[in-house]
Amino acid sequence: MGRNNLRILVIGSGFGGLASAIRLAARGYRVKILEKRDQAGGRAYVYRINGFLFDGGPTIITAPFLFDELFTLAGRRRDDYFQMVPLNPFYRIFDHQGGCFDYSGDPDAMRQQIALRSPPDVQGYDAFIRSSQAIFKKGFEELADQPFLRLADMLKVAPDLARLQSYRSVYGYASRFFRDDFLRQVFSFHPLLVGGSPFDTTSIYALIPYLEREWGVHFAMGGTGAVVQALVRLYEELGGEIAYNAEAAEILVENRRVTGVRLIDGTVHPADTVVSNADVAFTYRCLIPEVYRRKCTNRRIDSMKYSMSLFVWYFGTKRRYTGTPLRHHNIILGPRYKGLLDDVFHKHHLAQDFSLYLHMPTLTDPSLAPEGHELFYVLSPVPHLGSGVDWRTAARPYRDRLLQFLEANYLPDLSANLAAEHWIDPLHFQETLNSHLGAGFSLQPTLTQSAWFRPHNRSEEFDNLYFTGAGTHPGAGLPGVLSSAKIVEKLVTEGG
Numbered sequence: 499m500g501r502n503n504l505r506i507l508v509i510g511s512g513f514g515g516l517a518s519a520i521r522l523a524a525r526g527y528r529v530k531i532l533e534k535r536d537q538a539g540g541r542a543y544v545y546r547i548n549g550f551l552f553d554g555g556p557t558i559i560t561a562p563f564l565f566d567e568l569f570t571l572a573g574r575r576r577d578d579y580f581q582m583v584p585l586n587p588f589y590r591i592f593d594h595q596g597g598c599f600d601y602s603g604d605p606d607a608m609r610q611q612i613a614l615r616s617p618p619d620v621q622g623y624d625a626f627i628r629s630s631q632a633i634f635k636k637g638f639e640e641l642a643d644q645p646f647l648r649l650a651d652m653l654k655v656a657p658d659l660a661r662l663q664s665y666r667s668v669y670g671y672a673s674r675f676f677r678d679d680f681l682r683q684v685f686s687f688h689p690l691l692v693g694g695s696p697f698d699t700t701s702i703y704a705l706i707p708y709l710e711r712e713w714g715v716h717f718a719m720g721g722t723g724a725v726v727q728a729l730v731r732l733y734e735e736l737g738g739e740i741a742y743n744a745e746a747a748e749i750l751v752e753n754r755r756v757t758g759v760r761l762i763d764g765t766v767h768p769a770d771t772v773v774s775n776a777d778v779a780f781t782y783r784c785l786i787p788e789v790y791r792r793k794c795t796n797r798r799i800d801s802m803k804y805s806m807s808l809f810v811w812y813f814g815t816k817r818r819y820t821g822t823p824l825r826h827h828n829i830i831l832g833p834r835y836k837g838l839l840d841d842v843f844h845k846h847h848l849a850q851d852f853s854l855y856l857h858m859p860t861l862t863d864p865s866l867a868p869e870g871h872e873l874f875y876v877l878s879p880v881p882h883l884g885s886g887v888d889w890r891t892a893a894r895p896y897r898d899r900l901l902q903f904l905e906a907n908y909l910p911d912l913s914a915n916l917a918a919e920h921w922i923d924p925l926h927f928q929e930t931l932n933s934h935l936g937a938g939f940s941l942q943p944t945l946t947q948s949a950w951f952r953p954h955n956r957s958e959e960f961d962n963l964y965f966t967g968a969g970t971h972p973g974a975g976l977p978g979v980l981s982s983a984k985i986v987e988k989l990v991t992e993g994g
Contacts, residue, residue, distance in 0.1 A: 506990070507532060507759050507769040509746050509785075512540025513556070513976060514967030515775030516729045517568060517983035522773075523736035524571045525991055531738065532759060532767065534745040534932075538730050540775065540967075541931060544723035548918040549868040550814040551721055552875060556976055557857050558691065558827065559716040559725075560709055564980040568729070572736055579728035581719045583862065588715040590825040591687070593680050594833040596907070598823060601684060603711045616678035626675040626685060627708065633701070634708035642972045643984040646950040655949070664702045664945055668694075669836075671701035683835050690855075690879060692974040693805030693939025695843045697836060700945035709977065717826065717862050746776070749785045749963070756963045771962045773986055778941075778953040778969035779804075779934035786959070795959060802947060805939035805974070806842045807882040807924035811897050812875040814918040819872050819909055820861065828856040830908075839879075843942075846885035848892065852878045854900075856908070871917060874909075876900055882924060883936040889923040897921050940969035948973070955985045964989060 504527050508519045511533040523529045537543065541555030559565075562582055569576040587600035599611055605627070609620050641655060663671065672686040688706040689699035718725045730740065747762040749772060758768040774781045779799045782791060832838055832853045841847040855877040860867050867873040878900065881887065905912040924936030933940065941947050952971045957963035966982045968974035 504528065504771065505769045506530070506771045506773060507767055508773045508775060508966075509749075509759060509781075510534070510540055510775030510967070511538035511726075511730075511740060512775050512967055512979065513542065513726075513729075514979035514982050515540065515773070516726070516733060517564075517980050518773050518775065518964075518966045518986045519738055520568050520729060520733050520736065521571060521983055521987035522990060523733060523738040525987065527990075529733075529738045530767065531733075531740040532744040532746055532761070533740060533742050535930075536742050537726075538740065538742075539723065539726040542722045542726050544721070544726070545812060545920050547812075547920055548814065550812075550871070550873050550918045551723060551866045552812040552814075552873065552920065553722040553857075553859070554810075554812075554922070556722055557717070557859065557875075559718060559722075559976060560706075561713050561977040561980075562716050563713065564977060565725070567984075568980075569732060572732055574732065574735075576728075579732060580724045582716040583719060584714045584716055585826050585862070587825060588710055589827045589829050590823070591684050591829040591831065592823075593831055597680075599680070599684055600825075603714055605711075612681060616676070616681060619676045619678055619681055622675035622677070626672070627711070629675070630704050630708040634705040634712070637702045637705045638709055638977070641949065642977070642981040643988075645955050645985045645989060646952070646971055647954050647956060648950070659702070664700050666701040667697050668699045668701050668703050669696040671704050672696075679835075680831075683831055687829060687831070689943060692943055692978065693937070693941070693968070694943040695806075695839045697839060698843065699943050700948055702945075702948065703943055706975075715827070717859065719863050719865075721859060721863070721866055746785055748787065749774075749781070751786065751790045751960065754790075754960060756960050771964070771990060773964045773966055773990075775965075775967045777931070777933045777937075777967075778965055780932040781965070782959075783934065784932070790959070792959060799934075803942045803944060804882055804884075804935045804937040805942050806879045807927055807936045808938040809878045809880050809893070809896055809900075809921065809923050810875055811878075811900050811921040812919060813912075813916055814867055814874070815872045815909075815912065815915040816870070816917040817872065817911075817915045818860075818870065819858070822908060824856065824858050824861075824908060826858055826861050828854075828858065830854040830856060842879050842881050846881040848880060848885060848887050848896075850899075852900075852903075854878050856904070868917075876904065879938075880924065882938075883928060887924070889925045893921060893923045896923075939974040940967075941973075943973050955982060956989050 543554035545552040587602040669686040686696040927933040928936035
């Protein structure tokens with residue numbers, strides 16, 4: 499069957515689904531996206547409230563060339579669709595006493611700040627960068643867009659992973675180079691951006707600081723929603739279709755092959771190939787009837803470790819906060835680092851304290867809010883639904899605690915200046931985003947849940963079912979999900 503006749507259905511329009519659909523449409527396939535919600539984006543959904551545009555999910559753009567590739571593949575220029583601007587600093591990181599560290603790609607500026615805190619750690623920083631470069635070259639440049647379908651694929655790279663000490667945690671890895679505890683936190687927090695604890699995540703993820711240094715941290719003018727709109731426009735220009743309010747109820751199976759998707763309204767969409775951008779655990783547990791699933795698949799899905807969830811409070815104010823120490827991306831670390839992460843990841847306990855990511859995009863793009871107003875969102879890692887927390891009653895008090903903390907420490911008179919707000923909690927991740935246990939990033943990025951050990955980009959159950967997005971290889975974060983789309987394109991076009 500020729501490409502022009504091959505029907506491909508993509509379940510979900512998150513970045514992994516959109517990128518996969520664009521790549522396959524550009525290769526000449528007939529592609530249709532089935533999207534559960536009323537707009538594209540998945541976790542990058544946009545909430546429009548009282549004139550504010552709140553990006554629902556990813557706000558940190560690294561490796562921007564992965565977006566450029568999508569437009570180049572289609573014979574277009576990304577600049578004609580949306581604009582990105584580099585941020586400096588990448589993040590402002592606050593300690594629990596209010597001191598701050600501007601994290602950037604400028605090595606001289608970084609050395610100066612390190613010297614103010616811990617002069618002996620300046621040399622450690624240089625060694626950290628050299629070491630993380632080797633991890634970056636192997637982990638990202640060589641392996642991120644390669645499928646790991648066979649154990650032999652893993653065994654082939656095992657010596658390199660051992661040489662790079664991938665058995666260490668990211669925090670343990672950073673601790674080799676830095677003596678100061680705050681600096682250890684500064685150079686180990688990145689796994690939290692992809693769903694892992696720095697104390698559990700394989701040190702392969704120490705490549706993220708080098709990736710940021712290599713290409714910078716960017717922001718899309720108009721917000722992440724502008725990126726989604728640009729990708730939808732590109733996809734439709736390539737002849738792709740997208741159906742909204744089209745929630746998948748079942749992936750149809752016949753003779754060990756998938757044959758299409760039935761929606762909750764009973765509509766059947768036939769397909770020769772299905773690409774699922776839905777959560778992998780949800781896909782197996784809820785979209786494929788148990789009679790067609792292997793028992794070992796069920797056991798594996800149930801036994802894997804899932805990421806923390808998130809409480810995200812979006813709020814807009816009727817005054818500007820440009821005179822505060824805040825920057826575009828802010829990391830606010832609490833008095834407990836390991837203790838809090840143990841509560842979130844291991845004890846599944848909703849702690850009274852928190853560490854936060856505070857996003858203030860109107861510093862870069864005031865158009866996201868009405869004139870004279872400011873837009874924020876604050877993200878707090880919380881345990882997934884395995885904790886037993888009843889978020890129907892816990893959400894409002896948690897929001898109130900965040901407000902009180904921010905008002906007391908960063909945003910004076912916040913409660914008197916609120917002009918819009920919305921929040922999401924683990925129930926949203928489970929019920930709206932179909933994420934198993936309400937996990938914010940699907941699986942944790944531990945060593946035994948990476949590469950071949952992670953759910954494969956091609957299903958082990960069905961030859962024509964593929965996976966893209968955070969739950970498959972290489973993992974969460976925009977570079978990860980965009981790389982998973984490259985793998986899907988390669989597997990489908992090569993019949994792999």
